Amino acid sequence: MKRFWPWLRILGALGILAVLAGQLGTQAFLDGLREVDATGVAAALGIGFATTLFSAGRWCLVARRLSLQLPLWSAVGEYYRALFLNGVLPAGVLGDVHRAVQHGRESGDVLRGVRAVVLERTAGQIVVIGASVAVVLSTPSVVPPPIDGVVMVAGIVVVVLALTAVVTGMTAGKHWIHSGSRWRRGFAVTLADVRLGLLTKETWPGVSLLSIATLAGHLALFVVAARAAGVTAPVGELLPLMILALLAMGLPLNIGGWGPREGVCALLFGAAGLGSAQGVTVAVVYGVLALVASLPGAGVLLARSLKSHRTDRSTPMTVERVVETRLPTHYGVFRAYGYLDADGTEQMALVHGEIAGFGTLARVHSECLTGDVFSSMHCECGDQLAAALRAIVEEGAGVLVYAQGHEGRGIGLLAKLKAMRLQDEGLDTVEANIALGLPVDARDYRAAAEILTDLGVRSVRLLSNNPTKVDQLKLHGVRISERVPLLVTPNDENLRYLRTKQERMHHFLPHLDLAESSERGQGLPEALHQ
Ligand SMILES: Nc1nc2c(ncn2[C@@H]2O[C@H](COP(=O)(O)OP(=O)(O)OP(=O)(O)O)[C@@H](O)[C@H]2O)c(=O)[nH]1
Ligand SMILES: [Zn+2]
Structure with missing residues (x-):
């Protein structure tokens, strides 16, 4: 039925026009x-x-x-x-x-x-x-x-x-x-x-x-x-x-x-x-x-297609693939790809399974020493990293780019620690960066985008809640066919921090509203966890 419907519409319209032309002559149309x-x-x-x-x-x-x-x-x-x-x-x-x-x-x-x-x-x-x-x-x-x-x-x-x-x-x-x-x-x-x-x-x-x-x-x-x-x-x-x-x-x-x-x-x-x-x-x-x-x-159609034609022409790569090796992890077996980016920073991507060029499940994870390594409860980075690797393995194929140089949203580890201290004194995560005279978000996504391209990824289903990350990756030529939420259960330590991300940085975190309205201690519907 789905296949016939468009034809039915056209036949219906042509039928009406033909009946009118038969009854009134074609003159009315020509006039x-x-x-x-x-x-x-x-x-x-x-x-x-x-x-x-x-x-x-x-x-x-x-x-x-x-x-x-x-x-x-x-x-x-x-x-x-x-x-x-x-x-x-x-x-x-x-x-x-x-x-x-x-x-x-x-x-x-x-x-x-x-x-x-x-x-x-x-x-x-x-x-x-x-x-x-x-x-x-x-x-x-x-x-x-x-x-x-x-x-x-x-x-x-x-x-x-x-x-x-x-x-x-x-x-x-x-x-x-x-x-x-x-x-x-x-x-x-x-x-x-x-x-x-x-x-x-x-x-x-x-x-x-x-x-x-x-x-x-x-x-x-x-x-x-x-x-x-x-x-x-x-x-x-x-x-x-x-x-x-x-x-x-x-x-x-x-x-x-x-x-x-x-x-x-x-x-x-x-x-x-x-x-x-x-x-x-x-x-x-x-x-x-x-x-x-x-x-x-x-005109808009023409202008947009010319623009996409221009951006399709490849710009020179600034990342260099240096090494590739097998990396077995608790989540599954990955291939690790090591790169050097334009600044000489070492970058790494993990690939699981045979990735298709289009619609690849992908995570661009901003490095967070405190969250990823020490399981800090101030942010949700560690849980997100684990959830992303789990989701990629469950999917059977996917990529995780671990973006170095993104520490503290690009301001570096020591500045982030200072920002965390200011948050203990009552500022929120945005105010803390501003109080330090630093940008709220200084991350550059070029290297991550190029790594995805180098790995043959043409479009991604991006595991992220951050609309700016989506925009930034697109700006660097990554096609994003879908944003896949990566929600983890909040805790007492990070709820305020997450609220600030939702309200001031426009991250999509609908589970916070659900968590608040559901009975305390009952937690979130299991399906929300990736
Ligand atoms: N400046 C600063 N950076 C932080 C703070 N807490 C975590 N980070 C850093 O924030 C980065 C992660 O960015 P987020 O804004 O939390 O999330 P995101 O990666 O942009 O978004 P998702 O893709 O949804 O995870 C990591 O590099 C962390 O080191 C903080 O309080 N201040
Ligand atoms: Zn973190």
Whole structure:
């Protein structure tokens, strides 16, 4: 079924267009294509910019609430590219799928990235459905059956789903967040994201306003299309028809929005006495203008592919592989690779099993003498090192790069010890570095990135909770297909330190919240431990 669905959509859209062409002749379509002039193109680009800005703003609001970084201008670029791809590729959603997965990968959390896009698009659809219900209730005379019925059913479905989400979120969701079952926990996390992304007072007013502004932009483009097609009816008379046409574009049976829109316009314009053929012409002009409005997306697509082509060209390596030897450990047997980096620092990587070039499970572990060797409870490095080696062996293959020169987040061992003393006196881990006149994080990831490349790793599933580490490795050309959490149980000694990492350095440490809300001493769900 999955394989046939895209073809079914295309066949559905083509079917609607063919029926319309059969009944009304192809003239209405040809008229539509002919009516687009320079003024129409300029209006489309201007309105398109405004609607893209509003939609991208909505995406930023939702994504940031889900703790994903997303600067507005990069969101605008991605949105443009998605609109263009939605318009030119079959199925009408591939651009959005690409945007969601890409952003999720860049943020190190694919599922969250996808949820952010689904939520912001859903918010837009809910506003269109709400406006359509308002049309049916206020001017039922312009909505012939079966369109009125379909709109009301859509409205009821939205209300029921929203109520179900709220009620389940307040009941099962609350308990399932602690469940041992991955599926239940996934469901609870999704519900929590729906609440965070759309329903809290920090998001819903902004998301609603931006969705209404986006809808207003689409309607303005429709009015431009109607005027270009020679329709002189007052805007007030046209708006209800256009709202319903926009709703139809959300139906799955379309190609880049084409198909249902033309069908619904033919029906509605016919019922309003404006002529079915005229309706199809308006819909076709709208389709062409919408495609024009998305054209900057083609520019973004080109610019991004040129950029990735450039970064793909290999830059000279600064690390030198010096030695390779077998290293049996308590966790399993590894191959140890010794390198010298550009500063002459000795580096080492451990490889287990046959690593695939893509999606390799990898850990870039910053050296921590106190944690890794002496099992210090001030930080969680030692436990993470053990958990990472265990996870790699369990996986059957993977890499651990032990990054020397990263001690104390790059400030060195003695400075770290001083920072730890300041923390005993009450400063937090960030304030302590600042008080010493040192950077909060001075780590350089170039050598680690080059070692991964040298070992033939093309993309990694990175064991880390640190978004900056993800960004830094990407900056040095490492492709990160997924960020895999590496959570270890906190103890009384490091809870405050971990909280600071969560709050001030934006590390993803959701288990701290779970630990706090679960009964004291009960610990964490076992599955959270790697
Ligand atoms: N300056 C300073 N460095 C510390 C402190 N505690 C641990 N470190 C160092 O922090 C480095 C680890 O960085 P973290 O920020 O804890 O974690 P991370 O490696 O960036 O993130 P993960 O990949 O999630 O483990 C190690 O090199 C430790 O030596 C501290 O209190 N002050
Ligand atoms: Zn440490």
